[in-house]
Amino acid sequence: MFELARDSTVPLVDQICERVTQLVRHGQLPAGVRLPSIRKLARQVRASPFTVVDAYDRLVARGVIESRAGRGFFVMRRPPSAPLAAIEALPDLGSDALALAQFCLTQRADVIPAGSGFLPENWLLEAAPGGVLARLVRGRRxxxxxxxxxxxxxxxxxxxxxxxxxxxxxxxxxxxxxxxxxxxxxxxxxxxxxxxxxxxxxxxxxxxxxxxxxxxxxxxxxxxxxxxxxxxxxxxxxxxxxxxxxxxxxxxxxxxxxxxxxxxxxxxxxxxxxxxxxxxxxxxxxxxxxxxxxxxxxxxxxxxxxxxxxxxxxxxxxxxxxxxxxxxxxxxxxxxxxxxxxxxxxxxxxxxxxxxxxxxGGRYKKHVERLRLRLARMRRDARAGLESAGIEFDSAPGEGIFLWGRVPDAVPVDGLARRARDHSILLARGALFSAAESCNQWLRFNVAHSASPPLVEFLRESLRAA
The missing domain is CATH 3.40.640.10 (Type I PLP-dependent aspartate aminotransferase-like (Major domain))
Structure with a gap:
């Protein structure tokens, strides 16, 4: 049926789930077809029956296959896909405050989250390594x-x-x-x-x-x-x-x-x-x-x-x-x-x-100290790059995650933010941060994401064109 990679760091149960899912997705295992029995698949892939049971249970939970009492496991029959496609074809979320919040919470590797409120994932992992979860289940009151x-x-x-x-x-x-x-x-x-x-x-x-x-x-x-x-x-x-x-x-x-x-x-x-x-x-x-x-x-x-x-x-x-x-x-x-x-x-x-x-354990204190150093360095780099592109800043340097920058009056910020979206860049318009509906020429920048050369180049070209 398929082979498992013995030298992979991916557990065998995850490999079985992924291979079966791919076979179903590509039509090689059509809807309604019966899968090998637990013992048969275990022999084919040279894994224990317990591993196969675990994999089948996960695939049932994910809706990829179904269990029929006394008969075995079968590929699930799926409803027509048109309604799902209609649901997935979401409209443009627009440019209001709720849209910005939703974009900030959406993890996309191809987007430069210059307007996000969150720190990079690899910066945060230092504070909470995998060992913390293991300690949670051992010896706590x-x-x-x-x-x-x-x-x-x-x-x-x-x-x-x-x-x-x-x-x-x-x-x-x-x-x-x-x-x-x-x-x-x-x-x-x-x-x-x-x-x-x-x-x-x-x-x-x-x-x-x-x-x-x-x-x-x-x-x-x-x-x-x-x-x-x-x-x-x-x-x-x-x-x-x-x-x-x-x-x-x-x-x-x-x-x-x-x-x-x-x-x-x-x-x-x-x-x-x-x-x-x-x-x-x-x-x-x-x-x-x-x-x-x-x-x-x-x-x-x-x-x-x-x-x-x-x-x-x-x-x-x-x-x-x-x-x-x-x-x-x-x-x-x-x-x-x-x-x-x-x-x-x-x-x-x-x-x-x-x-x-x-x-x-004192890890949080060390983590915060490292964040301060990183943010100070990124703040200098981001500000220098953004200023070179034409963004203006107050003389006060500030601290922390955010820079508050002004766009020249000749540049409509709404249009700038929309064009940035087309270039996979998230910008946070200043008007969203104003209850008085002012700050129209301002942008909020997350310093951890705003020293990116593509961001700086996009802003430089956009401001120059205006």
Whole structure:
């Protein structure tokens, strides 16, 4: 029937599955034909019957073959392919915020993800090698396949609280609620804090997915300009007087998309306004671990009185590890737990055990240090290449994953982004990051992907042609 490669690193069971699948796909095993019995195939390919049983079970689960009681295994009969083709022929997702989010989450080796929010896969594997999974099933107090406490895995909350204390934030395990990434944290907080019609302050530019989440709760977004040293304080105070906001969502450190960090004076003034006007400050610190040197966080100054602190390990360990958390005062913690139970019941013990294991051995600290060095180098290279192509940047260098670059006025950015798609390049339009629908001539660049010569050459030619 076929031969197996004995010297291959691919397990025999995977080789059998792949060979049978290819034979079916190419019509060499037509629909309805009977496959060799388990013992017969085992003799033909010189494998154990147990290996063949495993392979057949996997092929049944994948819908390639079917088992008929007392008769054996047969190639599945497939329905007409036209409806499937119609489903797969998806329309153009367009250029809005949700389309950008979907493109960022789609893994395609042929695309240069210059506008993505994620780090390269090979950068992330260092933090979570295969041995972590093996350790999860040996000797842990908590079994990763059992239900997770709604508030979160106790040992992970202890680790998070310890890290917060190291950063000067007074929080214990009881102040922590784990979430499926920072996105679920924002959604839970919006459900608790906000009502339709409420005024909510957001930075402009700011995190585009957050804007869409808040709009889904039918609140009024009040944009506050973001500068290199933090939010525009005069605009912030004027918005407080005019709108009496319920909350202000902001990133103190390594702001997305500009890479800037707010200074201490801005942080103190923001907290003073929160005290005066009675609004909550939701501090998004998902990139804070990448900050080099001493850092000032709102939660560090405030002690969780007016600040609700949101963190996540998804960006720096891996996008598949949807583990974030909220640090808040006790009454809000109870509301978060209730809302979490009503939406997803609880978190994933497996994912939270995985993150706990990565944090426990000191590997995470070394991983973050390596990321800082890599990002600093790539930031210099990406900025130099993009500037040579005609992209303009502010004098402040910034830190972290993102560069915020301006395209000359003569170049329509919408058309530039569409042409980039035709060249397998993902660009993130600045307008998506603006609740005020400004920033039309800006682009957000991920420095880890933006030193690519094809990207630089495409931009150089496009800007020159305009």
């Amino acid at each position: 908590t079994q990763p396949w059992l239900p997770c406490e709604p508030q979160g895995l106790p040992e992970l909350r202890e680790q998070i609280a310890s890290r917060l204390v190291q950063n000067g934030i007074a929080a214990g395990p009881a102040n922590i609620v784990t979430t499926y990434g920072a996105s679920q944290a924002f959604d839970l907080l919006a459900r608790i804090l906000l009502a339709p019609g409420d005024a909510v302050l957001v930075e402009d530019p700011g995190y585009f997915v957050l804007f869409e989440q808040l709009r889904a709760h039918h609140v009024r977004l009040i944009p506050v300009p973001r500068h290199a040293d933090g939010p525009d304080l005069e605009a912030l105070e004027a918005a407080c007087r005019a709108h009496r906001p319920r909350a202000f969502f902001m990133q103190t450190l390594l702001h997305n998309p500009t890479g800037s960090s707010a200074d201490a004076a801005h942080c103190h003034r923001i907290l003073s306004l929160a005290e005066q006007y009675g609004f909550a400050v939701v501090e998004d610190d998902v990139y804070g671990d990448l900050h080099e040197g001493p850092a000032v966080r709102l939660a560090q100054i405030d002690g969780l009185r007016h600040v609700i602190y949101v963190g996540s390990y998804t960006k720096l360990i891996g996008p598949a590890l949807r583990v974030g958390y909220v640090a808040a005062e006790g009454a809000l913690v109870m509301q978060l737990i209730e809302r979490k139970v009503l939406t997803v019941l609880s978190g994933s013990t497996l994912l939270e055990c995985f993150v706990s294991e990565v944090l426990d």
